[in-house]
Structure formats: structure tokens, C-alpha cells
Amino acid sequence: MQEFGLKSSKSGLEDLGIKQVKEAHWNLSPAELTEEAVKNGEGTITDTGALMADTGEFTGRSPQDKFTVKDEKTQDTVWWGDINFPISSENFDALHQKMVAFLADKKVYVRDMHAGAHPKYRLNVRVVNTQAWHNMFCYNMFLRPTEEEYKNFQPNFTIINIPEFKANPAKDGTRQENFTIVNFTKRMILIGGTGYAGEMKKGIFSVLNYTLPHEEDVLSMHCSANVGEKGDTAVFFGLSGTGKTTLSADPNRGLIGDDEHGWSDDKVFNFEGGCYAKVIDLTREKEPQIYDAIRFGAIVENTRFQEGSRSVNYEDASVTQNTRTSYPIHHIDNALPQSIAEPPKNIFFLTADAFGVLPPVSKLTPGQAMYHFISGYTAKVAGTEVGIKDPVPSFSACFGAAFLPLHPTKYAEMLGKKMKEQNVNVWLINTGWTGGPFGVGSRMKLPYTRAMITAALNGELDNVEYVQHNIFGVSMPTTCPNVPDEVLSPRNTWEDKEAYDAKANHLAGEFVKNFAQYADFANEEIMAGAPKASADA
Secondary structure (H helix, E strand, O other), X not given: OEEEEOOOOOOOHHHHOOOOOOEEEEOOOHHHHHHHHHHOOOEXXXXXXXXXXXXXXXXXXXXXXXXXXXXXXXXXXXXXXXXXXXXXXXXXXXXXXXXXXXXXXXXXXXXXXXXXXXXXXXXXXXXXXOOHHHHHHHHHHOEOOOHHHHHOOOOOEEEEEEOOOOOOHHHHOOOOOOEEXXXXXXXXXXXXXXXXXXXXXXXXXXXXXXXXXXXXXXXXXXXXXXXXXXXXXXXXXEOOOOOHXXXXXXXXXXXXXXXXXEEOOXXXXXXXXXXXXXXXXXXXXXXXXXXXXXXXXOEEEOOEEOOOOOOEEOOOOOOOOOOEXXXXXXXXXXXXXXXXXXXXXXXXXXXXXXXOOOOOEEEEXXXXXXXXXXXXXXXXXXXXXXXXXXXXXXXXXXXXXXXXXXXXXXXXXXXXXXHHHOOOEEEEEEXXXXXXXXXXXXXXXXXXXXXXXXXXXXXXXXXXXXXXXXXXXXXXXXXXXXXXXXXXXXXXXOOOHHHHHHHHHHHHHHHHHHHOOOHHHOOHHHHOOOOXXXXXX
16 A cells, blocks of 8 residues: 555554555645546536536435444434434445455545534544545535644544445345445444535534534534624524525624534534535625635536636536535635634524515524424425425424434424523524515515614614514514514515415414424423414414
8 A cells, every 4th residue: 555645643544444555645735636636537627726526426415325323322312214214233344344345456535634613522534535526525624634633633433435336235235326324333434326525524414413412512503603793603594595605694794604513512613614505506796705715726516617618607507406616614705714603692593484474583482492493494486396386385303404313302402401591592584575475475685684684683683672473473573773664574564464364374384283293302392482373363
């Protein structure tokens, strides 16, 4: 085995049983990895210097093919079901051996990195890749050790990622040839049969979603976070299309991170060292920070060039709608270098309610916050997915159900406890429709939403009058700076008040129906946060 680069003197590939590779390239720089990727035929260079690469057959995660080893450690702690699929230790060990054998006489790229900016809760991760651009993705997405840390690095979790290796479902216990398997006892993730780089990022996120709440009493969160000049931290939860990226990217506030964070007793901290953003229809006008971040050191996935040029055509969805870019967080001008800040003063749950029912801004009690956190609501509208003509409610527990190894009530109870202990405001923000549902009403104006969030951050909603929504029970301010009063009550924006009541009752029923799957594990305070259907909302 020939080894190159900056290698740890404390641990090597032999610890993983890997002894027969031809070459191992350790902790190469972005320039070296870009050169390797082009030389290997993995990608090409765009006119901004970014690396363009394809993920192959899989252009997104494959949640049905993600498994967790069921053993003594996990059998009574993991939330088994439609999210967490079990696989045996024997299947894992056999696949591990097959993958190690597959690497014989091949070139690999090894990267040492951190997950978690808080030094007390930091996870040391080592990844072994067969593709240079995957290794560069990890350089971007995880926290980068210092040169001295590289020399003494010892991993406490490892990823082996071989897209070219395919499982035999009949023998290996997988569903298909592709797989992601997390083993909490052996502290290892195996990924095979897929070239989608996001499996590595979300694999480690799933690990932290288990270890931090279960072992460290730290709440892990699928959210973005920023901080003001006075050190006031804000956290933003929201599913796709709710405006999370847009609203947390505030030029007047420092970006802690855009996707994954931990909340300990003393800090909010980013798990990552970079950003992984969608780029379909990207323009500088709409998302200037993301657009300008796509330069040398960044990666664009599954994109195509403008004809006859090396300029990316961001409107081209011929490969997938899920075109993405990965870049280190320092490509964003106002990013906090240390990616860590004080506990939050304000938390925002963002929803794009296409039924036009929920208020544009409302304040939640701890019980309501836990209930809405577990619900993780937004709505899909026509055009977002094939076959959708009318609004469809969409629920994802804790705004990230696919990455939760523990039962959602565990995370919700931690949220409620921290909310009370640290006196945190939780706001429900509807960035969706007003004056009627999708097709009748109109989308909430972005300047109004920004004004509501700014007012909440500045404490301008602390001492105003509130009224309760008759069905959802949330507290609605009757006035907000730079927002017309009539916008603040959703019922008042509808011409047909009876139609509003009917639609509000219908949506409340959808919430209750969805929550039934969690009700047996939810405490009384959480259940008290549920909407109450009423004929005179």
C-alpha cells in the first residue's frame, strides 16, 4: 500500500481491516482533489472554477435503503418502523468484509474531519472514498481539522463509501443493490451502490441525532441558525419550499449554519462546515449568497452547461430537479468562522400553508411548540409533485423525520424543556397563502414575513395585544410594525368567512389524524397543544 498526503500517526486504514489498497491519498486539498477528479473522469470545471459532477443512477437519497444494525445497543432505543429499518450484525459484518475485499488494488481517498463545532460534543469522523469528488464533498460539508489535529487524529466514527460496490439483496439482507447501513456499536457507516454524496452527510446527521440526545442530553436539530450583533441567536425550522434558506440568510445577522445544529446547555452549534443547497432555477437576484459561493472549491451536482459554454444552466432539470451545490461555509461572507453561538432567544417554525388557514405569525406555548414540532407541517401545491392538483398537507416529524433514530417525542420533550429553562420564544410563521387557499388567495408577501420575523427578533412583539385562534389555539398579535393589521388574522383576509371556518376545521382534522401515530408516546402537555375543531373559528 502506497500512502500520500497528511496522515495521522495514531491510526490508519488497518484499523478498518483495509490492508490491500493500491494507493491511499490522505486529506488532500481542494485543488488536489479537483485535479484528481478531472483526471479520473469524475467531473469537469465550470467557468467559475467549481467542479461539476454527476451522481449517477441516484440523484437523491434512497430512504427505503437506509438500515440500522439491530443489536443490544439499539434494539430498545431506536424508533423502528417506516423510518428506521433493521438489519442484522451478521449481514453488516459480511458486507463489511466484502467491501474491504473489493478495495484490493484500488485507489482510495481518505479524509479526517469533525462533525460538531462544540469541542465537548465533537465527533471525529474518518471517510474512505473511491471517488475524489466525494472526498472533496466531505471537505466542504464537515469541519476541517488543523494540520496538527490531522497528525494526531483518531476517529470515533467511520464511513466506507464505495459507489461501485453493489450488494446482493438475496444474500446481504438489503432491499436493493444500493444501501446505507449505520452500525452504532461498531461506530461505522457502510455506503454502496449509490453515487449520491448526500448519503454521507445525512448518515452522520442520523448518528448525531442518536448519540447527542440519547447520550449527551443535547438536542439535535434539522434547522438553520443565525445570530445578531447583540449575540441573540435565532433558529429556523422548515421543510422544502417554506423559505428557510431565504429567511435565515439575513445580511444583518451572522450565519451559524444552514441545515444541522445542536443545542446544549450553553451553546447552539453547527454540525457542519459547509452548505448543500438546491440550485434549480438559481439566479444571483434570488439567492446572491449561494450564487456567488459557487466558485473554485465548490461542487455542482447533476447540472448541465449552457450550450457551447462552461457556464452552468441552472434552469436545466434534464437530469433531476434536485440539482445541488456543495461549498465550504467560508464561501458565505457573513458566516461565523467558529460556527457556534449562545442558546436561542427565538425559534421559528416555517410553514407554507397552501390552505390559507394558519396565521402569518403566531406565538406558541411550550405544549403547542412540542405538538407543532412533532407535526412538522407544510403543504404541497400543484406542480411540486406529479399528480398534485390541490393542496396536500405534508408532515415530517421534527422537520426531519427521515433522520430520526429516536422517537419524535424524545426530541419534542427536549425542546419543551429547553424552551422553559432558557425562556425561549417559539413562533409559527406561515409563508404560504392568505385570503384563501392556493388558487384563490395569494402568497404572503416576503417583505411582510421579513417584517414579522424582524419584529419578533427585536422584541417588538413582546408587549402587544394577542388574540387566540379559535381552532389552533395559537396566539396572534393584533399589530406588528410594517405589516397591515388586517393581514395578521387569516380569517379576516377571506371574503367567505364560513369557507374559512370549514377549511380551518379540515386542516385541524389533518393534524389530528397525522398525530395519531405519536399520541401513545406523547404526554398531556403535548396533547394539550393540539388544535380544537370548532364551528365558529
